[in-house]
Amino acid sequence: MNRFRRSHGPGVGAFDPLKYWLILPAWLVIGFFLLAPVCLMFVFSFLTKEFRGGVIWEFSLAAYDQFLFDRGLFGDEPPRIQWTYITVFVRSITQAAMATLLCLLIGFPTAFYIATRPPQLRAAWLFLVTVPYWVNLLIRTVSMKFLLRDTGPLNEFLLAFGVIGEPLSIINTSLAVQLGLFYSYLPFMVLPIYATVERYDFTLSEAATDLYADKWTVLRRIMLPVVGPGIVAGSILVFVPSLGAFLAPNLLGGAKNFMIGSLIDEQFNGNAGNWPFGSATSMILLSLVLMALFVYARQVARQERN
Numbered sequence: 001m002n003r004f005r006r007s008h009g010p011g012v013g014a015f016d017p018l019k020y021w022l023i024l025p026a027w028l029v030i031g032f033f034l035l036a037p038v039c040l041m042f043v044f045s046f047l048t049k050e051f052r053g054g055v056i057w058e059f060s061l062a063a064y065d066q067f068l069f070d071r072g073l074f075g076d077e078p079p080r081i082q083w084t085y086i087t088v089f090v091r092s093i094t095q096a097a098m099a100t101l102l103c104l105l106i107g108f109p110t111a112f113y114i115a116t117r118p119p120q121l122r123a124a125w126l127f128l129v130t131v132p133y134w135v136n137l138l139i140r141t142v143s144m145k146f147l148l149r150d151t152g153p154l155n156e157f158l159l160a161f162g163v164i165g166e167p168l169s170i171i172n173t174s175l176a177v178q179l180g181l182f183y184s185y186l187p188f189m190v191l192p193i194y195a196t197v198e199r200y201d202f203t204l205s206e207a208a209t210d211l212y213a214d215k216w217t218v219l220r221r222i223m224l225p226v227v228g229p230g231i232v233a234g235s236i237l238v239f240v241p242s243l244g245a246f247l248a249p250n251l252l253g254g255a256k257n258f259m260i261g262s263l264i265d266e267q268f269n270g271n272a273g274n275w276p277f278g279s280a281t282s283m284i285l286l287s288l289v290l291m292a293l294f295v296y297a298r299q300v301a302r303q304e305r306n
Contacts, residue, residue, distance in 0.1 A: 045279035063280035092260040096242035099181035107189030115197035172254035180248030189234035196230030
């Protein structure tokens with residue numbers, strides 16, 4: 001106990017018998033709002049679809065079979081690979097990756113600029129970055145649709161200055177989805193990178209410059225390895241929600257830019273919904289994300305051991 005007090009400060013050991021009780025509320029919240037819904041979705045993915053919506057409590061692999069194979073309209077044809085849903089997944093991964101890259105290209109210089117401002121100005125810049133999150137995501141996405149439409153402010157501005165001769169058709173394109181995802185999740189990239197750049201010791205860059213290293217070498221060989229964890233954290237925080245987003249694809253992309261989130265949302269709407277298939281799609285998406293995070297965690301652990 002004395003050793004515990006010396007390492008953690010005076011009086012901390014007094015709470016040692018209560019440590020499990022102190023963390024109990026957090027575990028209850030996680031269990032009720034996260035683990036319970038995921039377990040429910042897992043169970044529903046193995047049930048049978050009820051004709052009028054909902055589920056029948058009969059075990060079945062039909063939902064996963066529907067995702068992977070096409071057996072014809074009446075289900076009596078030889079199974080073929082179901083490319084429709086696989087294409088939706090590939091499109092979603094591509095859109096999420098592009099949104100992550102775009103957020104990185106804009107977010108890294110923004111975070112670097114904010115972190116190198118005088119301390120009294122950094123709070124103001126961070127305030128400006130987080131202001132959009134004071135507004136609901138739905139309202140922000142609808143405002144983006146208003147901005148990008150054929151008669152919206154963007155086209156009116158470009159037409160007024162003669163940049164374009166006719167309005168740009170941006171709505172219902174993959175570009176509109178990209179811009180919507182970028183606008184929605186850019187702060188998730190800026191804030192982690194800012195936190196790492198702010199702790200960066202710039203004397204390292206000065207020493208490298210004194211040794212005749214150019215700016216790109218300093219950035220690539222010295223700075224990026226140090227701020228890398230912030231870049232990875234920001235990329236994960238942008239990629240994962242972008243992968244399951246459905247507001248931006250629904251409102252900005254149209255039917256040709258269907259993504260996983262829209263596919264899942266559609267399965268739980270109305271009497272025509274297919275709850276087991278929606279649950280199975282959700283579990284496949286969750287499995288892909290968890291596998292990617294597991295691979296990343298293994299790589300980080302291997303680098304730390306080396």
